[in-house]
Structure formats: C-alpha cells, structure tokens
Amino acid sequence: MLGFLLVVLLIPYLIAAYALLLVKLKWGLRQFGAFIVATIGLLTATFFVEAYPIIERDGLAVFLEARWDPVRESYGVIQALTGTVLTSAVAIALAMPMALGVAVTINEILPARLKGIFGSLVDLTATMPTVIFGLWGLFVLGPFLHDVVNSVSRFLVGDDVMTSPYTLFTAGVLLAIMITPYAAAVIREGYALVPKPVEEAIYAMGATKFEAALIKLRYARNYIFGGFFLALGRAMGETVAVAMVVGGNFSRFTTNIFESGITISSLIALQFPNAAAYQYMVPALFAGALLLTLFGLAINAVAIYIIQRGQV
Amino acid sequence: MAKIEIKDLRVSFGALQVTTGVNLSIPDRSITALMGPSGSGKSTILRVLNRLIELYPEAKVSGEVYLDGENIFDMNVLELRRRVQMIFQIPNPIPNISIFENVALGLKLNHLVRSRRELFERVKSALEKAQLWDEVKDRLRAPAGKLSGGQQQRLCVARALAFEPEVLLADEPTANLDPENTAKVEALFLELKKEMTFVLVTHYPPQAARISDYAAFLYKGQIVEWGPTRDVFTKPSHELTEKYVTGRLY
Amino acid sequence: MTAKSHNRVRAVDAERRVINWLGLGLFAFLGVAAVVPLFFIIGDVYIKGIDAINSLGGLWVFLTELPPTPFDESGGIGPMLVGTLYMTALGALLGIAVGFPLGVYIGEMRREKFANVARAGVNVLVEFPTIVIGLFVYAVMSLAKEDLNRYLLGPLSSAISPLGEWVPWFIGPLDGFNAYAGAVALTLIMIPYVALITASAYASVEQPLREAAYATAGREFNALFVVLRKAVSRAVLTAALLGTAKIAGETAPLLFTAFGNFYYAPFTGPTGAVPLWVWYAAQTPYDVQIVSAYGAAAVLLTIILTIFIIARIRG
Numbered sequence: 001m002l003g004f005l006l007v008v009l010l011i012p013y014l015i016a017a018y019a020l021l022l023v024k025l026k027w028g029l030r031q032f033g034a035f036i037v038a039t040i041g042l043l044t045a046t047f048f049v050e051a052y053p054i055i056e057r058d059g060l061a062v063f064l065e066a067r068w069d070p071v072r073e074s075y076g077v078i079q080a081l082t083g084t085v086l087t088s089a090v091a092i093a094l095a096m097p098m099a100l101g102v103a104v105t106i107n108e109i110l111p112a113r114l115k116g117i118f119g120s121l122v123d124l125t126a127t128m129p130t131v132i133f134g135l136w137g138l139f140v141l142g143p144f145l146h147d148v149v150n151s152v153s154r155f156l157v158g159d160d161v162m163t164s165p166y167t168l169f170t171a172g173v174l175l176a177i178m179i180t181p182y183a184a185a186v187i188r189e190g191y192a193l194v195p196k197p198v199e200e201a202i203y204a205m206g207a208t209k210f211e212a213a214l215i216k217l218r219y220a221r222n223y224i225f226g227g228f229f230l231a232l233g234r235a236m237g238e239t240v241a242v243a244m245v246v247g248g249n250f251s252r253f254t255t256n257i258f259e260s261g262i263t264i265s266s267l268i269a270l271q272f273p274n275a276a277a278y279q280y281m282v283p284a285l286f287a288g289a290l291l292l293t294l295f296g297l298a299i300n301a302v303a304i305y306i307i308q309r310g311q312v
Numbered sequence: 313m314a315k316i317e318i319k320d321l322r323v324s325f326g327a328l329q330v331t332t333g334v335n336l337s338i339p340d341r342s343i344t345a346l347m348g349p350s351g352s353g354k355s356t357i358l359r360v361l362n363r364l365i366e367l368y369p370e371a372k373v374s375g376e377v378y379l380d381g382e383n384i385f386d387m388n389v390l391e392l393r394r395r396v397q398m399i400f401q402i403p404n405p406i407p408n409i410s411i412f413e414n415v416a417l418g419l420k421l422n423h424l425v426r427s428r429r430e431l432f433e434r435v436k437s438a439l440e441k442a443q444l445w446d447e448v449k450d451r452l453r454a455p456a457g458k459l460s461g462g463q464q465q466r467l468c469v470a471r472a473l474a475f476e477p478e479v480l481l482a483d484e485p486t487a488n489l490d491p492e493n494t495a496k497v498e499a500l501f502l503e504l505k506k507e508m509t510f511v512l513v514t515h516y517p518p519q520a521a522r523i524s525d526y527a528a529f530l531y532k533g534q535i536v537e538w539g540p541t542r543d544v545f546t547k548p549s550h551e552l553t554e555k556y557v558t559g560r561l562y
Numbered sequence: 563m564t565a566k567s568h569n570r571v572r573a574v575d576a577e578r579r580v581i582n583w584l585g586l587g588l589f590a591f592l593g594v595a596a597v598v599p600l601f602f603i604i605g606d607v608y609i610k611g612i613d614a615i616n617s618l619g620g621l622w623v624f625l626t627e628l629p630p631t632p633f634d635e636s637g638g639i640g641p642m643l644v645g646t647l648y649m650t651a652l653g654a655l656l657g658i659a660v661g662f663p664l665g666v667y668i669g670e671m672r673r674e675k676f677a678n679v680a681r682a683g684v685n686v687l688v689e690f691p692t693i694v695i696g697l698f699v700y701a702v703m704s705l706a707k708e709d710l711n712r713y714l715l716g717p718l719s720s721a722i723s724p725l726g727e728w729v730p731w732f733i734g735p736l737d738g739f740n741a742y743a744g745a746v747a748l749t750l751i752m753i754p755y756v757a758l759i760t761a762s763a764y765a766s767v768e769q770p771l772r773e774a775a776y777a778t779a780g781r782e783f784n785a786l787f788v789v790l791r792k793a794v795s796r797a798v799l800t801a802a803l804l805g806t807a808k809i810a811g812e813t814a815p816l817l818f819t820a821f822g823n824f825y826y827a828p829f830t831g832p833t834g835a836v837p838l839w840v841w842y843a844a845q846t847p848y849d850v851q852i853v854s855a856y857g858a859a860a861v862l863l864t865i866i867l868t869i870f871i872i873a874r875i876r877g
Contacts, residue, residue: 001709002705002706003702003703003704003705003706003707003709003710004705004706004708004709004710004713006702006705006706007702007706007710008710008714014659014660017663018663021663021783022783025781025782025783025786026671026782028663029663029664029666029667029670029671030667030671030674030676030677032660032663032664032667032680033664033667033668033676033677033679033680033683034676034680035660035664036664036680036683036684036687036753036754036757037679037680037683039683039687039750040683040686040687042698043694043695043698046698046701046702047697047698047701049701050701097592098592098593098595098596099596100589100592101588101589101590101591101592101593101594101595101596102592102593102596102597103593104586104589104593105589105590105592105593105594106593108586108589109586109589109590109593118593118597120874121597121600122596122597123870124600124867124870125596125597125599125600127804127807127808127811127866127870128600128603128811128863128866129810129811129812129813129837129862129863129866130811130812130813130814131811131813131837131840131841131859131862132603132607132811132840132859132862132863133603134840134841134844135607135840135844135855135856135859136602136603136606136607138844138845139606139844140602140606177596177599180596181596182689184596195404197400197401197402197404198404198406199367200364200367200398200400200404201398201400201404201405201406201468201471202406203364203367203393204362204364204393204397204398205393205397205417205418205421205422205471205475206389206390206391206393206394206418206421206422207421208390208578208579208581208582209582209586210581210582210583210585210586210589211421211578211582213585213586213589214585215406215417218406218408218409219406219408221408230689233689233690234689236691237689237690237691237692237693237694238691239691239692239693239813239814240813240814240837240841244841244844244845265691265693265694265814268693268697269693269814269817272817272818285697286697286701289693289694289697292691292694293694296686296690296691297686300682300685300686304682304685388572388575390575390578391571391572391575422571422574423571423574423578424571
C-alpha cells in the first residue's frame with residue numbers, strides 16, 4: 001500500500017510543483033529541491049527495510065563475515081567490502097597521476113588547436129558505456145595484464161603471480177581508465193581558474209614552466225581533493241565493468257589483489273538473478289547495498305568537510 | 313651608462329601595434345615614471361623588461377633592451393627575473409599558502425639560500441624593508457589571503473625585495489589602494505630607490521610628480537617626451553605633454 | 563654576488579631546466595596515457611563489431627531480428643534496440659523535466675539553506691552507484707505493483723483498450739520487471755547530472771547580465787526562463803544531450819528493473835536493452851552470442867558517438 005501511495009502521489013506532486021513555478025516561482029523551485037532530498041532519504045530507508053530480515057536473524061554478522069553459501073542460507077559481505085576497497089585503491093592510485101597529467105598537459109603543454117580535441121577525447125572516455133569497458137576488459141585487457149604481470153613476476157620472483165586474467169588488479173586497472181576523466185574534469189576546471197595576475201607573479205619570480213605548474217596545482221588544491229573524491233565515489237560504485245573482470249570469487253576472503261575477488265556492487269549484479277530462489281539472499285544483497293550507500297554518504301560528507309575547511 | 317637602455321622597441325598583439333619604436337634610458341638608483349593615458353603601451357613596455365611578455369604567445373617583440381649593457385633577450389631568463397622584479401596593480405600573493413611561504417617561495421625555487429636560518433633571515437629582512445614585519449611577525453604561518461589589500465601589496469613588495477633585485481618594476485602599484493596605503497607604498501619607494509632602480513608605471517600624473525626623478529610620457533605607443541621630472545612637468549616641450557600633466561588629456 | 567656563487571646558481575639553473583623538461587615530459591606521458599586506451603577500445607569494438615554484424619546477417623538483419631540462440635547462425639538486437647530507444651527517450655525527457663528546475667533552484671537560490679542541502683543531495687546522487695538506484699526502483703516497484711495494478715492500471719487499461727491493439731503494448735498492468743521501472747531508474751540517474759550543469763550555467767551568468775534580466779523582466783519567472791534563456795540554453799542543451807548519451811549506455815540500473823528480454827514484448831513486461839544484451843552475451847560460453855555482443859557494442863558505441871559529436875558541434 002505504501003509503495004502504491006508513493007507512486008500515485010508522485011505524478012500529481014511533480015505537476016503541482018510545475019504549476020507552482022508559474023505562480024510563486026521560489027516555492028515551486030523549492031519543491032524540486034525537496035524532491036531530491038526526499039529521494040535520498042527514501043532510498044536509505046528502503047534499504048534498511050529490505051535488509052531487515054537478515055539483520056534480524058544474524059545481527060551485524062552479515063557485515064562482518066566472509067561467506068556466500070546459498071544452500072545453507074549463510075551470507076556475509078566483508079569479502080565484498082574488502083574487494084571494493086582494494087579495487088578502488090588501485091584505481092585511484094593510477095587515476096590521480098593521470099588526471100593531474102591531463103590537467104597540466106591541456107593547460108601548459110598543448111598548442112591551442114590541440115587543447116579542444118584532447119579535452120574532448122578525455123570527455124568522451126567519461127561518456128563511454130561501462131559495459132563496453134567491461135567487454136574490452138574481458139577479452140583484451142584481462143589477458144594482456146595476465147601475460148604482462150606474470151612475465152614480470154616470473155622475472156622477479158620466478159613464479160606466476162596472477163592465477164587468472166580476472167582479478168581484483170584487473171578490475172582496478174580498468175577502473176583507473178574509467179575514472180580518470182572524472183578527476184581530470186574537476187582538476188582542469190580548478191587549474192584554469194588560477195587568475196592571470198597570480199600566474200604572472202609566479203613567472204616573475206623566475207619559475208620554470210614545470211615549477212609554475214606545481215605551484216598552480218597547489219593553488220587549485222581544493223579542486224584536486226574534489227576530483228579525488230568524485231573519482232573515488234565512482235570507483236566504489238562501478239558495477240558492470242568490474243563484474244565482468246573481477247573473477248567472481250564470492251566466498252573466499254582475500255587481500256591479494258592478484259587473486260580473483262568480488263566487490264559489493266558486482267556481488268549484487270551477479271547474484272541477484274539467483275536471489276529470488278532463496279529466502280535470505282535478497283535481504284543479504286540489500287544489506288550490501290545499504291553498506292555501499294552509507295559508505296558513499298560518509299565519503300561525501302568527508303569531502304564536503306575537507307573542501308569547506310580548506311577554503312580561505 | 314644607464315641601467316636599462318631600450319632601443320627601437322616595437323610590440324604588437326596580432327594586428328594591433330601597441331608600441332612603435334620606443335627609445336628610452338633608465339638611469340640607476342632613481343625612479344623613472346612611465347605615464348600616459350590607458351592603452352598607450354606603458355604596461356606592455358614594463359612586461360618586456362622582465363620578459364614577462366613571453367607569457368603571451370600572440371605578442372611579437374622586436375628591438376633591443378640592455379641591462380647593464382647585456383641584451384636581455386640573450387640572457388638566461390631565470391637570471392633576468394631574479395635581477396628584475398615586478399609588483400603588480402592587483403596585489404597577487406598566493407592566498408592559500410602562508411605569509412612566510414609567499415616571500416620564501418622565490419628564494420626556495422631559485423635555490424638562493426642554503427639553510428633554514430638563512431631563509432628566515434632573508435624573509436624577515438624583506439618584510440622589514442617592506443614595512444610589514446611588525447604587522448605580521450606573530451602570524452607568519454597564517455594564509456596570505458587573510459591580509460588586507462594594503463598589506464597584501466606590501467607583501468608583494470617584500471616578495472620582490474627578497475631577491476635583493478637590481479631593478480624593481482611597478483605596474484600601477486597603488487591604483488587599487490586607499491590614500492593611506494598609497495602614501496605608505498610611495499614612501500617605501502622613495503626609501504628603496506637609494507639601493508635600486510625603479511620603473512614606475514602610473515596613470516596618475518600627480519604621483520609621478522610626487523616621487524619620480526625622471527618621467528617619460530607615452531602616447532599611443534610612442535614616447536612623446538622624456539627627461540627629469542621637474543622639467544617635464546614645469547617646462548614641457550610638447551603640447552600633448554602639457555595637456556596631459558595638467559589633466560586635460562586622458 | 564661573487565663569481566663562485568654566480569657559477570653555483572648557473573649550475574642550479576641548468577639543473578632546473580633539466581627537471582623542467584623531465585617533469586613536463588612526465589605530465590605529458592601521464593596525460594596521453596589517460597587517453598590512449600580510448601583508441602584501443604573503440605578500435606577493438608568496431609573491428610570485431612563490424613565483422614560480427616556482417617557474419618550475423620548484415621546491418622538490417624542485425625537491427626531488426628531477434629537475438630541468436632546458442633545454435634543459430636544469424637540474429638540481431640531488434641527487441642533490445644526498441645527497448646533502449648523507448649526507455650532512454652522517457653528517461654531523458656523526465657530527467658530534463660525535473661533536472662532543469664532543480665538546477666535552477668540550486669544555482670540561483672544559493673543563499674537559502676535548503677538550497678544548499680538540496681545541492682549536497684544532488685552531489686551525493688550524481689555519481690551514486692547506478693546499481694543501487696536500480697535496486698531502489700526495484701524495491702519500490704515490488705511494493706507498489708499489486709495495488710498499482712489493481713486500483714489504477716487495471717481499470718485504466720480496460721477503459722482505453724478499445725482505442726486500439728497497440729494499447730496493451732504501452733499501458734496495462736505492470737509485471738515486476740518492466741520498461742517503465744527501467745525508465746524511472748534512468749531518470750533518477752539523469753536528474754542530478756542535468757541539475758548540476760544547469761546550476762553552473764546559471765551561476766556563470768555574469769552579474770551585470772543577471773541584474774539587467776531581473777530589472778527588465780518584471781516577474782522572476784520571466785527573468786530566469788525567458789530573458790536568460792539564450793545565455794544558458796547552450797549549456798543546458800549540451801547537458802541534455804550528454805545526459806541522454808550517458809543513460810543510453812547504462813546497464814546496471816536496468817538489471818533489476820527492465821531485466822531484459824529476448825523477444826519483442828509489451829513495455830509493461832520485461833524489456834530488453836542493448837547494453838543488457840552486451841552484458842549477458844559477453845559472459846556466455848557460446849561463440850555466436852559473444853560475437854553478437856560485439857555487434858551490439860558497435861551499435862551502442864555508434865549511438866553514443868553520434869550524440870556526443872552533435873553535442874560538441876552545437877555546444
């Protein structure tokens with residue numbers, strides 16, 4: 001009944017909001033703001049409700065243990081959380097330098113004619129469907145990394161370190177390619193906002209171009225943080241591309257990035273089709289979704305705090 | 313020999329010719345004022361003197377400029393910019409780093425000091441010379457963005473003085489300051505000119521009259537008249553100059 | 563300065579120049595590294611994709627026929643294409659309809675505390691894991707479905723079905739998985755994106771222009787939506803186009819809402835989409851289906867590239 005009411009009231013609400021725009025503009029606009037805030041609240045609440053059955057049965061164990069045994073109806077998502085953290089860490093470690101590189105290359109190195117094209121290429125990477133990244137990762141990047149990493153490890157330690165082409169590392173590298181444009185867009189914006197008088201002062205003190213770039217990056221520090229958090233959020237939430245290359249290791253806990261693993265979002269994507277057949281799997285997946293949501297909210301809150309505090 | 317000799321300097325931005333054949337001698341240990349209406353090319357000339365014009369790829373420069381007899385275009389640009397410092401119209405410290413760091417940055421970048429104590433001494437002495445030390449000595453680590461406009465401009469002066477430069481270029485440095493801070497900065501220049509050469513761009517003739525030793529009047533990219541300030545202001549040989557210094561030309 | 567310190571500084575300068583070259587070189591390398599994979603990916607998709615389309619019966623067959631079973635030799639993505647077009651169109655329209663006023667709100671009324679709360683909300687949602695959004699719509703859908711069908715859609719569809727045979731394809735009692743749930747999920751993804759770009763378009767209107775708009779327009783509604791229209795319309799149009807491209811390529815939000823379908827079917831039931839087929843077919847062990855995944859990817863990529871290029875040219 002609740003859901004029904006929600007859906008039925010939504011359309012009149014939006015129509016009313018539109019009408020209000022014409023009559024009392026500010027009140028009308030506020031309704032749209034309320035809509036978005038309510039959506040987030042509703043989303044979090046819904047996940048609590050849906051996850052409740054398994055929290056009621058197992059308490060917080062579902063968040064703290066690593067297992068996925070549908071037959072015994074025993075679930076824990078900590079291995080997925082670890083996977084999310086590890087793949088995101090690899091992705092961010094590779095993506096941030098590239099994003100900085102993009103910002104400096106566009107603003108300092110490229111001639112005027114190439115700036116636009118290069119920028120568009122970066123933006124195009126951001127618009128590419130994630131499933132296509134996944135497809136490429138599955139058939140091209142995975143096998144490639146498998147060969148390269150194992151050659152290197154055979155040389156260094158005499159053994160193959162990647163057992164399969166589909167590991168947390170593969171997912172991390174693929175994610176890095178996908179999230180770089182997001183960080184790059186934010187950093188570029190901040191870099192370009194360095195005022196001309198400040199740029200003149202930097203060169204007037206006898207800085208080389210590279211030194212000037214570093215000082216400008218320091219000036220745009222806030223934007224670098226912003227880009228970092230945006231890219232991090234993206235990495236943590238990415239589903240299909242990761243699901244296609246991460247290896248699908250649902251039950252074993254691992255911290256070795258060269259092993260197959262799983263992340264929360266790919267766990268949900270890959271297990272949901274089975275879930276209707278079991279009693280507690282759906283709530284377990286919703287518990288994972290809840291965890292991801294809360295994590296995401298927390299990271300956003302931290303980001304807002306850092307960026308606000310850094311403002312002079 | 314003059315500190316700076318400018319010979320037949322022509323600068324154009326694309327199709328626009330900003331200066332046409334400028335010739336000028338800047339004497340040492342004095343203040344030379346470049347004055348003239350907006351768009352006459354004063355700021356452009358100033359930016360040639362420390363080759364900051366090279367930040368603008370659309371600008372084409374021809375002619376010769378000599379610092380102590382050396383052609384500045386053949387010099388190592390990093391060294392030129394250490395010897396010839398600039399202060400800008402809008403105070404431009406880097407706001408999110410500390411007051412201390414703003415002054416120290418140039419010294420550290422150019423490896424001009426060899427110890428932390430030497431760095432501190434030079435920063436302190438620069439801030440003292442700029443008459444800012446007493447006001448900031450207790451908050452050297454505070455962000456520079458928190459200072460008032462007048463203080464920020466004096467910080468920029470300190471930043472320039474830290475280099476112990478031979479020449480100080482000032483591009484309308486008091487245009488954005490209130491009369492009290494303007495007076496402070498002008499007094500500062502009068503004190504400092506005993507040790508270095510000043511080239512001061514100003515669009516306010518009374519300022520030139522107050523503090524400069526030599527004055528050059530620019531109109532539409534050309535030097536109309538140039539000489540000791542007293543002569544230029546009291547016995548101008550050109551009609552345009554007379555109009556400008558008496559406030560009838562802008 | 564003594565001659566000795568002079569020489570020291572000269573040596574340091576030379577060192578700084580070397581570091582300058584190396585440092586800028588490193589930045590350039592990293593920047594290029596960010597962009598190079600794109601070429602590999604586009605190349606891979608088109609090379610294998612065009613091959614795939616040819617081997618599966620040619621372009622027309624591929625765009626209209628049903629997908630190949632593991633034992634077929636030809637097939638296509640007809641139902642998926644229709645599903646993508648329908649859901650993307652709905653999602654984009656609703657996304658702009660709600661996202662634009664929202665963007666005006668958070669862009670123009672920044673002094674209000676609630677507007678900042680809403681802005682924070684938009685920032686949270688804009689790169690929210692899309693699978694979570696899909697899961698949310700699924701949850702609401704399952705809660706609402708029965709009552710919705712009983713009290714609203716059942717009677718409604720009986721009332722208008724005399725209008726024609728096409729009616730049940732669009733309106734009727736909804737299954738748990740249907741195109742409209744998919745479209746709603748896509749809408750929720752598009753709204754924050756459009757809102758943020760609209761907000762920054764309005765924010766970058768310079769003060770004098772804004773003051774002039776308010777002064778001449780009389781009502782605030784006119785000022786914001788009529789006078790300033792020209793100034794912001796380019797950015798908003800770009801946002802609309804890019805947002806559409808974005809949701810056309812989304813897979814995760816459709817997994818539990820539209821679910822996917824191998825056949826042409828009413829939009830009130832499970833509906834296919836091109837990205838869903840790529841996701842599904844790429845992970846099967848059957849060659850013919852993997853090949854068709856590449857074909858589908860090529861079609862999808864073409865749609866996205868077209869929208870992207872149009873947005874770049876118009877913008």
